Amino acid sequence: MPIHALQLARFSVVFVILAALFWGLSGGLAALLMAFGWDALVVSFYRGAIGLIFVLGWLALRSRDSGLSQWRLWLWSAIAGVGVAGNFSFYFLSINEGSVAVAATLMYCAPVFVYLISFACGLEKPSIQKWTAMLVVMTGVVLLTGIYTQDAGFTTMLGIIYGLLSGLSYAVFIFGFKYAATHGSPQAILSIALAVLVLVLLGLIDIEQAIDVPGSSSWPLFAILGIFGGGVSFILYIVGLKYTAPSVAAVVAMVEPVTASLFGVAVLNQSLTGVQIIGMALILLTVTLLSIYSGRRRSVED
Numbered sequence: 001m002p003i004h005a006l007q008l009a010r011f012s013v014v015f016v017i018l019a020a021l022f023w024g025l026s027g028g029l030a031a032l033l034m035a036f037g038w039d040a041l042v043v044s045f046y047r048g049a050i051g052l053i054f055v056l057g058w059l060a061l062r063s064r065d066s067g068l069s070q071w072r073l074w075l076w077s078a079i080a081g082v083g084v085a086g087n088f089s090f091y092f093l094s095i096n097e098g099s100v101a102v103a104a105t106l107m108y109c110a111p112v113f114v115y116l117i118s119f120a121c122g123l124e125k126p127s128i129q130k131w132t133a134m135l136v137v138m139t140g141v142v143l144l145t146g147i148y149t150q151d152a153g154f155t156t157m158l159g160i161i162y163g164l165l166s167g168l169s170y171a172v173f174i175f176g177f178k179y180a181a182t183h184g185s186p187q188a189i190l191s192i193a194l195a196v197l198v199l200v201l202l203g204l205i206d207i208e209q210a211i212d213v214p215g216s217s218s219w220p221l222f223a224i225l226g227i228f229g230g231g232v233s234f235i236l237y238i239v240g241l242k243y244t245a246p247s248v249a250a251v252v253a254m255v256e257p258v259t260a261s262l263f264g265v266a267v268l269n270q271s272l273t274g275v276q277i278i279g280m281a282l283i284l285l286t287v288t289l290l291s292i293y294s295g296r297r298r299s300v301e302d
Contacts, residue, residue: 024256028264030047045205091103100268102144186238
């Protein structure tokens with residue numbers, strides 16, 4: 001292994017942790033921007049657009065074997081782009097309807113949706129263990145969101161739907177990225193995916209408000225969100241994941257919802273009840289175990 005590769009391998013887990021940390025902070029920054037009156041879709045648009053600039057720079061530096069001449073790369077990357085557009089947008093919409101902690105944890109249900117899609121497409125065989133895990137996750141969702149009582153006020157029903165849709169969208173991104181990866185480089189895939197995100201959201205956002213962003217006092221927050229939440233984080237994650245065991249990456253990924261929750265409590269004065277904490281723990285623990293199991297199985301198959 002070349003010296004530079006050994007250095008990357010040594011810091012691979014740190015890269016994945018930093019990526020998850022930046023993604024967790026993204027939810028808190030988006031909540032601040034929306035509290036200042038910015039629309040969730042405009043915030044999502046700038047996160048993706050600024051991130052695209054950084055990913056394009058990465059592609060320019062690593063342009064060999066990009067696969068950009070392969071139409072299948074474009075197809076699957078476009079699907080990944082629709083997924084990441086939905087993920088960003090529904091996540092921020094969910095935050096706007098409830099809290100950062102609830103929205104982040106609901107988004108973290110993405111691996112469950114991956115399994116359900118795999119079952120429907122015949123890519124995975126259902127088992128008692130998998131269905132049990134999904135039942136535990138659903139129980140966690142009920143406890144976290146408080147949908148069992150009208151007085152809980154943890155989040156709105158729309159916030160719950162948006163949160164689950166953000167997880168489903170992330171699952172679509174995972175599938176698109178997985179199948180695109182056999183036809184080209186990660187840099188090319190992310191460049192196409194984020195470009196699709198920009199095009200999709202360009203047709204949905206409030207253009208007048210989007211034009212006001214660069215000259216506003218909130219611009220530094222938009223820049224930080226885009227640089228670290230949409231650009232640097234993806235690069236760190238892809239580089240780190242190359243040298244990190246899937247089981248380790250699955251555990252480290254818990255940094256994202258935990259960071260988002262702590263930001264909500266410490267900065268936004270949001271709170272969690274004991275019941276919500278139990279629900280969050282059920283979801284995070286079960287999803288992490290599912291991810292570890294899936295990663296180990298892929299390693300054995302490879």
